[in-house]
Amino acid sequence: MSQSALPRHIAIIMDGNGRWAKKRLLPRTAGHKVGLDTFVNTVDACSDMGIEYLTVYAFSSENWNREASEVTALMELMSRGITKYEPEMVRKNIRLKLMGDIDRFEEKYRKPLLDVQERLSKNSGMTLCICLSYGGRQEIVRAFNLLAQQGKTEITAEDISANLYSAGVPDPDLVIRTSGEYRISNFLLWQSAYSEYYFADVFWPDFDKSELEKAIESYAKRERRFGR
Ligand code: FPP
Numbered sequence: 001m002s003q004s005a006l007p008r009h010i011a012i013i014m015d016g017n018g019r020w021a022k023k024r025l026l027p028r029t030a031g032h033k034v035g036l037d038t039f040v041n042t043v044d045a046c047s048d049m050g051i052e053y054l055t056v057y058a059f060s061s062e063n064w065n066r067e068a069s070e071v072t073a074l075m076e077l078m079s080r081g082i083t084k085y086e087p088e089m090v091r092k093n094i095r096l097k098l099m100g101d102i103d104r105f106e107e108k109y110r111k112p113l114l115d116v117q118e119r120l121s122k123n124s125g126m127t128l129c130i131c132l133s134y135g136g137r138q139e140i141v142r143a144f145n146l147l148a149q150q151g152k153t154e155i156t157a158e159d160i161s162a163n164l165y166s167a168g169v170p171d172p173d174l175v176i177r178t179s180g181e182y183r184i185s186n187f188l189l190w191q192s193a194y195s196e197y198y199f200a201d202v203f204w205p206d207f208d209k210s211e212l213e214k215a216i217e218s219y220a221k222r223e224r225r226f227g228r
Pocket of ligand 1: 014016017019032036039056057058078079081204
């Protein structure tokens with residue numbers, strides 16, 4: 001595929017870890033563990049392909065309502081996972097950007113994540129955005145409050161974009177959701193106004209490189225008109 005047919009920014013709703021585990025009579029956390037491996041493989045594949053931005057939905061504002069044991073397991077997995085993956089991100093020159101209300105995370109999980117973000121901040125390869133404690137509506141409300149604090153009265157679309165967590169990141173070209181669900185679930189509501197959508201039937205732990213390539217091939221065949 002030619003470089004110009006590649007999406008510049010891919011965003012992914014990594015859905016189906018729980019059902020993947022249930023199908024195998026395993027605890028939900030087993031699905032999240034394999035989901036972490038799929039995440040690492042996907043980051044590697046996108047970086048190798050020359051994708052400029054990859055955004056993943058790892059923990060939504062609504063996910064706080066899950067059982068405490070699952071929330072804790074996810075926090076530990078993400079915090080440890082990113083720390084363990086840091087040397088590889090250094091080698092691949094990946095920049096990390098955390099998006100969401102990370103202050104809600106306990107210090108012991110938040111600090112390692114923020115430290116890795118800081119250490120990778122000068123990198124110039126692919127930007128990996130991880131949405132944590134993230135909700136699209138909450139992000140837009142936050143942007144309006146930031147603009148109000150700045151004393152803005154005539155607000156433009158550019159003002160809103162510049163006050164989202166994603167400030168400086170181009171809008172996603174392709175949004176992928178796994179697990180056969182057809183919902184947006186409060187993900188990048190503002191940014192995905194003109195994105196192409198791709199729905200994969202497989203659960204996230206089974207989303208391998210060939211599934212990623214299928215999504216990108218489908219995107220490459222589409223004609224984007226941006227409403228024109
Ligand atoms: C959705 O599946 C998945 C999550 C809520 C967690 C996603 C997190 C990972 C894959 C780990 C990624 C790690 C990092 C460091 C970003 P679900 O549990 O809602 O599945 P279900 O719909 O089948 O119940």
